[in-house]
Amino acid sequence: MEWQDEGVLIAMRPHGEASAIIEVFTAVHGRHAGVVRGGASRKVAAIMQPGTQLAVTWRARLEDHIGSFSVEPLQSRAALLGDRLALAGLSAICAMLRVALPEREGHPNLWRATMALLAALEHDPDWPALYLRWELILLEELGFGLDLTRCAATGSRDDLAFVSPKTGRAVSRGGAGEWADRLFPLPQCLMGQGPASAAEVAQGLAITGHFLARELAPVLGNRPMPEARTRLLTMLEKRR
Protein backbone atom coordinates (compact mmCIF):
# COMPACT_ATOMS: atom_id res chain seq x y z
CA MET A 1 0.00 0.00 0.00
CA GLU A 2 1.33 3.44 -0.84
CA TRP A 3 -0.14 6.85 -1.45
CA GLN A 4 1.02 10.45 -1.59
CA ASP A 5 -0.93 13.41 -0.29
CA GLU A 6 -0.60 16.85 1.22
CA GLY A 7 -1.38 17.32 4.89
CA VAL A 8 -1.16 19.43 8.01
CA LEU A 9 0.53 17.94 11.02
CA ILE A 10 -1.94 17.99 13.90
CA ALA A 11 -0.22 15.85 16.52
CA MET A 12 3.11 14.21 17.15
CA ARG A 13 4.34 11.98 19.94
CA PRO A 14 7.70 10.24 20.31
CA HIS A 15 7.80 6.54 19.50
CA GLY A 16 10.80 4.78 20.99
CA GLU A 17 14.11 6.61 21.04
CA ALA A 18 14.19 8.22 17.63
CA SER A 19 10.88 7.75 15.85
CA ALA A 20 7.56 9.54 16.15
CA ILE A 21 3.92 8.75 15.54
CA ILE A 22 2.30 11.66 13.78
CA GLU A 23 -1.26 12.48 12.86
CA VAL A 24 -1.83 14.52 9.74
CA PHE A 25 -5.01 15.95 8.32
CA THR A 26 -4.66 15.27 4.61
CA ALA A 27 -6.50 16.58 1.59
CA VAL A 28 -7.73 13.21 0.32
CA HIS A 29 -7.22 10.70 3.13
CA GLY A 30 -8.50 12.79 6.05
CA ARG A 31 -7.00 12.35 9.50
CA HIS A 32 -4.33 9.70 9.22
CA ALA A 33 -1.66 8.43 11.61
CA GLY A 34 1.69 6.87 10.80
CA VAL A 35 5.21 6.33 12.07
CA VAL A 36 8.02 8.63 10.98
CA ARG A 37 11.39 6.91 11.33
CA GLY A 38 13.81 9.39 12.87
CA GLY A 39 10.88 11.75 13.48
CA ALA A 40 11.94 12.51 17.05
CA SER A 41 15.44 13.60 16.07
CA ARG A 42 16.61 17.20 16.49
CA LYS A 43 17.25 17.48 12.75
CA VAL A 44 13.55 17.38 11.95
CA ALA A 45 12.25 19.02 15.14
CA ALA A 46 11.38 22.22 13.26
CA ILE A 47 9.25 20.27 10.79
CA MET A 48 7.49 18.16 13.40
CA GLN A 49 5.46 21.02 14.82
CA PRO A 50 1.66 21.19 14.78
CA GLY A 51 0.45 23.24 11.83
CA THR A 52 3.35 22.45 9.50
CA GLN A 53 2.16 21.72 5.98
CA LEU A 54 3.73 18.55 4.66
CA ALA A 55 3.96 16.47 1.53
CA VAL A 56 3.52 12.95 2.86
CA THR A 57 4.02 9.49 1.45
CA TRP A 58 2.36 6.68 3.41
CA ARG A 59 3.47 3.09 3.07
CA ALA A 60 2.22 -0.09 4.74
CA ARG A 61 2.06 -3.76 3.87
CA LEU A 62 -1.66 -3.93 4.64
CA GLU A 63 -4.22 -1.15 4.61
CA ASP A 64 -5.16 -1.53 8.28
CA HIS A 65 -1.55 -1.27 9.47
CA ILE A 66 -0.48 2.01 11.03
CA GLY A 67 2.18 2.28 8.31
CA SER A 68 4.99 4.74 7.99
CA PHE A 69 5.18 8.25 6.62
CA SER A 70 8.01 9.93 4.83
CA VAL A 71 7.51 13.67 5.04
CA GLU A 72 8.76 16.74 3.19
CA PRO A 73 8.03 20.21 4.59
CA LEU A 74 5.93 22.47 2.38
CA GLN A 75 5.20 25.36 4.70
CA SER A 76 6.20 26.14 8.25
CA ARG A 77 3.89 27.96 10.67
CA ALA A 78 6.80 29.16 12.80
CA ALA A 79 5.78 32.76 12.17
CA LEU A 80 2.80 32.18 14.49
CA LEU A 81 4.96 31.35 17.51
CA GLY A 82 5.27 35.01 18.45
CA ASP A 83 1.56 35.83 18.12
CA ARG A 84 -0.26 34.56 21.19
CA LEU A 85 -3.78 34.73 19.73
CA ALA A 86 -2.85 33.14 16.40
CA LEU A 87 -0.89 30.44 18.22
CA ALA A 88 -3.95 29.73 20.38
CA GLY A 89 -5.98 29.54 17.14
CA LEU A 90 -3.52 27.08 15.61
CA SER A 91 -3.58 24.89 18.73
CA ALA A 92 -7.40 24.95 18.79
CA ILE A 93 -7.62 23.95 15.10
CA CYS A 94 -5.23 21.03 15.58
CA ALA A 95 -6.94 19.88 18.79
CA MET A 96 -10.43 20.07 17.26
CA LEU A 97 -9.38 18.19 14.12
CA ARG A 98 -7.80 15.50 16.25
CA VAL A 99 -10.78 15.10 18.56
CA ALA A 100 -13.60 15.50 16.07
CA LEU A 101 -12.57 13.71 12.88
CA PRO A 102 -12.80 9.98 12.42
CA GLU A 103 -9.61 8.42 11.08
CA ARG A 104 -9.03 7.77 7.38
CA GLU A 105 -12.11 9.56 6.07
CA GLY A 106 -11.63 12.32 3.52
CA HIS A 107 -13.19 15.73 4.14
CA PRO A 108 -12.23 17.87 1.12
CA ASN A 109 -14.46 20.83 2.11
CA LEU A 110 -13.00 20.95 5.58
CA TRP A 111 -9.49 20.60 4.15
CA ARG A 112 -9.99 23.64 1.93
CA ALA A 113 -11.47 25.63 4.82
CA THR A 114 -8.58 24.57 7.07
CA MET A 115 -5.99 25.71 4.53
CA ALA A 116 -7.72 29.06 4.15
CA LEU A 117 -7.94 29.48 7.93
CA LEU A 118 -4.28 28.58 8.50
CA ALA A 119 -3.24 31.12 5.87
CA ALA A 120 -5.51 33.73 7.48
CA LEU A 121 -3.89 33.17 10.89
CA GLU A 122 -0.72 34.71 9.50
CA HIS A 123 -2.16 37.55 7.43
CA ASP A 124 -5.78 38.37 8.30
CA PRO A 125 -6.53 40.08 11.62
CA ASP A 126 -10.20 39.09 11.23
CA TRP A 127 -9.40 35.38 11.31
CA PRO A 128 -11.55 34.72 14.44
CA ALA A 129 -14.64 35.14 12.21
CA LEU A 130 -13.11 32.61 9.78
CA TYR A 131 -12.48 30.28 12.70
CA LEU A 132 -16.17 30.50 13.59
CA ARG A 133 -17.15 29.60 10.02
CA TRP A 134 -14.60 26.79 10.10
CA GLU A 135 -16.32 25.29 13.17
CA LEU A 136 -19.63 25.50 11.30
CA ILE A 137 -18.08 23.55 8.42
CA LEU A 138 -16.61 21.07 10.92
CA LEU A 139 -20.12 20.48 12.31
CA GLU A 140 -21.47 20.05 8.77
CA GLU A 141 -18.74 17.56 7.90
CA LEU A 142 -19.55 15.56 11.02
CA GLY A 143 -23.16 15.42 9.88
CA PHE A 144 -24.52 17.86 12.44
CA GLY A 145 -24.73 21.03 10.34
CA LEU A 146 -26.93 23.85 11.57
CA ASP A 147 -29.90 24.81 9.42
CA LEU A 148 -29.96 28.59 9.41
CA THR A 149 -31.92 29.05 6.20
CA ARG A 150 -35.50 29.23 7.53
CA CYS A 151 -37.43 29.41 10.78
CA ALA A 152 -38.06 26.01 12.35
CA ALA A 153 -41.43 27.22 13.70
CA THR A 154 -42.92 29.31 10.89
CA GLY A 155 -40.87 28.37 7.83
CA SER A 156 -40.16 32.05 7.23
CA ARG A 157 -36.81 33.14 5.85
CA ASP A 158 -37.07 36.61 7.37
CA ASP A 159 -36.10 38.03 10.73
CA LEU A 160 -34.17 34.96 11.84
CA ALA A 161 -32.88 35.87 15.28
CA PHE A 162 -32.33 32.68 17.29
CA VAL A 163 -30.97 29.13 17.10
CA SER A 164 -32.66 26.24 18.85
CA PRO A 165 -30.18 24.48 21.18
CA LYS A 166 -32.06 21.22 20.56
CA THR A 167 -32.39 21.09 16.79
CA GLY A 168 -29.73 23.51 15.58
CA ARG A 169 -32.32 25.21 13.38
CA ALA A 170 -32.90 28.93 13.09
CA VAL A 171 -35.96 30.50 14.71
CA SER A 172 -37.46 33.84 13.71
CA ARG A 173 -38.30 36.54 16.22
CA GLY A 174 -42.00 35.95 15.67
CA GLY A 175 -41.65 32.18 15.85
CA ALA A 176 -39.66 32.26 19.10
CA GLY A 177 -42.44 33.87 21.16
CA GLU A 178 -42.07 33.19 24.87
CA TRP A 179 -39.27 30.65 24.17
CA ALA A 180 -36.85 33.37 23.12
CA ASP A 181 -34.90 33.34 26.39
CA ARG A 182 -34.22 29.61 25.99
CA LEU A 183 -32.75 30.01 22.52
CA PHE A 184 -29.30 31.10 21.40
CA PRO A 185 -29.23 34.60 19.90
CA LEU A 186 -28.24 34.20 16.24
CA PRO A 187 -25.39 36.51 15.24
CA GLN A 188 -25.79 37.71 11.66
CA CYS A 189 -22.20 36.79 10.85
CA LEU A 190 -23.14 33.14 11.29
CA MET A 191 -25.28 33.50 8.18
CA GLY A 192 -22.45 35.23 6.34
CA GLN A 193 -24.11 38.62 6.62
CA GLY A 194 -22.12 41.72 7.49
CA PRO A 195 -18.82 42.08 9.33
CA ALA A 196 -18.33 40.07 12.51
CA SER A 197 -17.71 41.99 15.73
CA ALA A 198 -15.82 40.30 18.56
CA ALA A 199 -19.10 39.98 20.47
CA GLU A 200 -20.80 38.28 17.52
CA VAL A 201 -17.91 35.86 17.08
CA ALA A 202 -18.16 34.98 20.79
CA GLN A 203 -21.93 34.42 20.40
CA GLY A 204 -21.31 32.23 17.37
CA LEU A 205 -18.62 30.19 19.13
CA ALA A 206 -20.99 29.59 22.04
CA ILE A 207 -23.44 28.05 19.55
CA THR A 208 -20.89 25.92 17.69
CA GLY A 209 -19.33 24.92 21.03
CA HIS A 210 -22.71 23.74 22.33
CA PHE A 211 -23.31 21.50 19.33
CA LEU A 212 -19.73 20.29 19.07
CA ALA A 213 -19.73 19.33 22.77
CA ARG A 214 -23.06 17.54 22.36
CA GLU A 215 -22.16 15.67 19.20
CA LEU A 216 -18.65 14.83 20.32
CA ALA A 217 -19.79 13.58 23.74
CA PRO A 218 -19.58 9.90 22.71
CA VAL A 219 -15.98 10.50 21.57
CA LEU A 220 -14.99 12.68 24.50
CA GLY A 221 -16.58 10.51 27.20
CA ASN A 222 -16.54 12.51 30.43
CA ARG A 223 -13.75 14.79 29.22
CA PRO A 224 -14.49 18.41 28.38
CA MET A 225 -13.82 20.00 24.99
CA PRO A 226 -10.11 20.40 24.20
CA GLU A 227 -8.32 22.81 26.53
CA ALA A 228 -6.81 24.55 23.48
CA ARG A 229 -10.27 25.65 22.29
CA THR A 230 -11.20 26.88 25.76
CA ARG A 231 -7.97 28.88 25.91
CA LEU A 232 -8.70 30.46 22.53
CA LEU A 233 -12.20 31.45 23.67
CA THR A 234 -10.78 33.00 26.85
CA MET A 235 -8.34 35.07 24.81
CA LEU A 236 -11.04 36.20 22.39
CA GLU A 237 -13.23 37.11 25.36
CA LYS A 238 -10.41 39.25 26.82
CA ARG A 239 -10.12 41.10 23.52
CA ARG A 240 -13.75 42.22 23.57
Add this chain to the structure above:
Amino acid sequence: MAETPRDIEQLIDLMARLPGLGPRSARRAVLMLLKKRGAVMAPLARVMAEVAETARDCQVCGNIGAAEICEICRDDRRATGEICVVEDVADLWALERGRAFKGRYHILGGTLSALDAVGPDDLRIPQLVARVREEATREVILALNATVDGQTTAHYIADALEETGVQVTSLAQGVPIGGELDYLDDGTIGAALKARRKF
Protein backbone atom coordinates in the same frame (compact mmCIF):
# COMPACT_ATOMS: atom_id res chain seq x y z
CA MET B 1 22.28 -22.34 26.18
CA ALA B 2 22.80 -21.57 29.88
CA GLU B 3 20.37 -19.06 31.33
CA THR B 4 21.54 -15.78 32.82
CA PRO B 5 20.90 -15.64 36.60
CA ARG B 6 17.60 -14.00 37.50
CA ASP B 7 19.15 -11.05 39.36
CA ILE B 8 21.30 -10.16 36.39
CA GLU B 9 18.32 -10.42 34.03
CA GLN B 10 16.43 -8.09 36.33
CA LEU B 11 19.32 -5.64 36.26
CA ILE B 12 19.38 -5.78 32.45
CA ASP B 13 15.63 -5.15 32.33
CA LEU B 14 15.97 -2.12 34.60
CA MET B 15 18.93 -0.73 32.66
CA ALA B 16 17.03 -1.15 29.38
CA ARG B 17 14.45 1.34 30.68
CA LEU B 18 17.04 4.12 30.74
CA PRO B 19 17.01 6.65 27.91
CA GLY B 20 19.41 5.76 25.13
CA LEU B 21 19.58 2.11 26.13
CA GLY B 22 17.73 -0.81 24.60
CA PRO B 23 17.86 -4.48 25.64
CA ARG B 24 21.11 -5.14 23.73
CA SER B 25 22.99 -2.07 24.91
CA ALA B 26 21.70 -2.65 28.47
CA ARG B 27 23.10 -6.17 28.30
CA ARG B 28 26.48 -4.79 27.16
CA ALA B 29 26.48 -2.20 29.95
CA VAL B 30 25.63 -4.81 32.59
CA LEU B 31 28.34 -7.12 31.28
CA MET B 32 30.87 -4.30 31.58
CA LEU B 33 29.69 -3.60 35.13
CA LEU B 34 29.98 -7.26 36.05
CA LYS B 35 33.50 -7.42 34.68
CA LYS B 36 34.48 -4.36 36.71
CA ARG B 37 32.53 -5.12 39.86
CA GLY B 38 35.03 -3.61 42.26
CA ALA B 39 36.16 -0.60 40.25
CA VAL B 40 32.83 0.53 38.74
CA MET B 41 29.80 -1.48 39.83
CA ALA B 42 30.18 -1.30 43.60
CA PRO B 43 30.93 2.47 43.74
CA LEU B 44 28.13 3.13 41.22
CA ALA B 45 25.65 1.12 43.30
CA ARG B 46 26.75 2.92 46.47
CA VAL B 47 26.46 6.38 44.92
CA MET B 48 23.11 5.58 43.33
CA ALA B 49 21.76 4.40 46.68
CA GLU B 50 23.05 7.58 48.36
CA VAL B 51 21.59 9.88 45.71
CA ALA B 52 18.24 8.05 45.83
CA GLU B 53 18.25 8.71 49.56
CA THR B 54 19.38 12.34 49.52
CA ALA B 55 17.97 13.83 46.30
CA ARG B 56 15.27 16.43 46.90
CA ASP B 57 13.16 18.71 44.72
CA CYS B 58 13.89 22.32 45.70
CA GLN B 59 10.80 23.76 47.34
CA VAL B 60 11.45 27.15 45.76
CA CYS B 61 12.44 26.51 42.15
CA GLY B 62 11.86 22.79 41.56
CA ASN B 63 15.54 22.08 40.83
CA ILE B 64 16.95 18.76 42.03
CA GLY B 65 19.45 19.07 44.87
CA ALA B 66 20.48 17.48 48.11
CA ALA B 67 18.50 19.80 50.38
CA GLU B 68 14.97 21.21 50.67
CA ILE B 69 16.31 24.47 49.17
CA CYS B 70 18.82 24.00 46.33
CA GLU B 71 22.27 25.63 46.20
CA ILE B 72 21.23 28.19 43.58
CA CYS B 73 18.29 29.40 45.65
CA ARG B 74 20.45 29.53 48.81
CA ASP B 75 23.18 31.58 47.12
CA ASP B 76 22.64 35.29 47.93
CA ARG B 77 24.85 36.33 45.01
CA ARG B 78 22.21 34.94 42.67
CA ALA B 79 19.48 37.18 44.08
CA THR B 80 19.77 39.49 41.06
CA GLY B 81 16.05 40.03 40.70
CA GLU B 82 16.00 37.84 37.59
CA ILE B 83 14.16 34.54 37.36
CA CYS B 84 14.75 32.31 34.36
CA VAL B 85 11.79 30.03 33.66
CA VAL B 86 12.67 26.65 32.14
CA GLU B 87 10.68 23.56 31.31
CA ASP B 88 12.86 20.95 32.94
CA VAL B 89 15.96 20.37 35.10
CA ALA B 90 17.86 19.43 31.91
CA ASP B 91 17.28 22.97 30.61
CA LEU B 92 18.57 24.44 33.87
CA TRP B 93 21.71 22.32 33.57
CA ALA B 94 22.15 23.50 29.95
CA LEU B 95 21.93 27.16 31.01
CA GLU B 96 24.31 26.56 33.93
CA ARG B 97 26.81 24.97 31.54
CA GLY B 98 26.74 28.19 29.50
CA ARG B 99 27.56 30.25 32.65
CA ALA B 100 25.84 33.24 31.06
CA PHE B 101 23.00 33.57 33.56
CA LYS B 102 23.68 34.67 37.12
CA GLY B 103 20.16 34.81 38.50
CA ARG B 104 17.80 32.15 39.78
CA TYR B 105 15.56 29.66 38.04
CA HIS B 106 12.04 28.37 38.10
CA ILE B 107 11.31 24.92 36.71
CA LEU B 108 7.80 24.41 35.34
CA GLY B 109 7.91 20.63 35.15
CA GLY B 110 6.60 20.52 31.56
CA THR B 111 4.67 22.63 29.09
CA LEU B 112 1.01 23.08 28.33
CA SER B 113 0.03 20.35 25.93
CA ALA B 114 -3.33 19.80 24.31
CA LEU B 115 -2.23 16.35 23.20
CA ASP B 116 -1.16 15.13 26.64
CA ALA B 117 -3.92 17.07 28.46
CA VAL B 118 -1.40 19.07 30.48
CA GLY B 119 -3.13 22.19 31.75
CA PRO B 120 -1.87 25.20 33.74
CA ASP B 121 -2.72 23.49 37.03
CA ASP B 122 -0.35 20.63 36.21
CA LEU B 123 2.62 23.01 35.97
CA ARG B 124 4.32 25.17 38.62
CA ILE B 125 2.87 28.39 37.24
CA PRO B 126 0.96 29.50 40.39
CA GLN B 127 4.19 29.04 42.39
CA LEU B 128 6.01 31.27 39.87
CA VAL B 129 3.43 34.04 40.20
CA ALA B 130 3.67 33.77 44.00
CA ARG B 131 7.49 33.94 43.82
CA VAL B 132 7.42 37.03 41.64
CA ARG B 133 5.13 38.73 44.12
CA GLU B 134 7.14 37.68 47.20
CA GLU B 135 10.69 38.13 45.92
CA ALA B 136 11.96 41.45 44.62
CA THR B 137 11.80 40.28 40.99
CA ARG B 138 12.69 42.75 38.23
CA GLU B 139 12.62 40.44 35.26
CA VAL B 140 11.27 37.02 34.33
CA ILE B 141 13.13 35.42 31.40
CA LEU B 142 11.11 32.79 29.58
CA ALA B 143 13.63 30.22 28.35
CA LEU B 144 11.17 27.78 26.86
CA ASN B 145 11.47 25.67 23.73
CA ALA B 146 10.64 27.28 20.39
CA THR B 147 7.86 24.77 19.82
CA VAL B 148 4.10 25.25 19.66
CA ASP B 149 3.69 23.87 23.20
CA GLY B 150 6.69 25.81 24.54
CA GLN B 151 5.55 29.14 23.13
CA THR B 152 1.90 28.55 24.10
CA THR B 153 3.18 28.09 27.66
CA ALA B 154 5.32 31.22 27.38
CA HIS B 155 2.33 33.33 26.31
CA TYR B 156 0.22 31.84 29.10
CA ILE B 157 2.87 32.71 31.70
CA ALA B 158 3.23 36.24 30.31
CA ASP B 159 -0.53 36.67 30.74
CA ALA B 160 -0.44 35.21 34.26
CA LEU B 161 2.35 37.63 35.25
CA GLU B 162 0.71 40.68 33.70
CA GLU B 163 -0.86 41.84 36.97
CA THR B 164 2.44 41.66 38.85
CA GLY B 165 3.95 44.34 36.60
CA VAL B 166 7.24 42.45 36.28
CA GLN B 167 9.20 42.76 33.04
CA VAL B 168 8.81 39.55 31.02
CA THR B 169 11.38 38.71 28.34
CA SER B 170 12.10 35.63 26.27
CA LEU B 171 15.15 34.10 24.64
CA ALA B 172 15.99 35.32 21.15
CA GLN B 173 15.31 33.06 18.19
CA GLY B 174 17.47 32.90 15.09
CA VAL B 175 20.70 31.67 13.55
CA PRO B 176 22.67 29.43 15.94
CA ILE B 177 26.44 29.80 16.38
CA GLY B 178 28.06 27.87 13.55
CA GLY B 179 24.77 27.75 11.67
CA GLU B 180 24.73 28.00 7.90
CA LEU B 181 21.76 29.77 6.32
CA ASP B 182 21.50 27.17 3.58
CA TYR B 183 20.70 24.50 6.17
CA LEU B 184 18.25 26.48 8.28
CA ASP B 185 14.51 25.88 8.09
CA ASP B 186 12.37 28.74 6.80
CA GLY B 187 10.81 29.30 10.24
CA THR B 188 14.19 29.97 11.86
CA ILE B 189 15.25 32.26 9.01
CA GLY B 190 11.97 34.16 9.34
CA ALA B 191 12.42 34.54 13.11
CA ALA B 192 16.04 35.66 12.62
CA LEU B 193 15.03 38.29 10.07
CA LYS B 194 12.27 39.54 12.34
CA ALA B 195 14.70 39.89 15.27
CA ARG B 196 17.49 41.55 13.22
CA ARG B 197 19.40 44.34 14.90
CA LYS B 198 21.67 47.22 13.96
CA PHE B 199 25.18 46.00 13.06
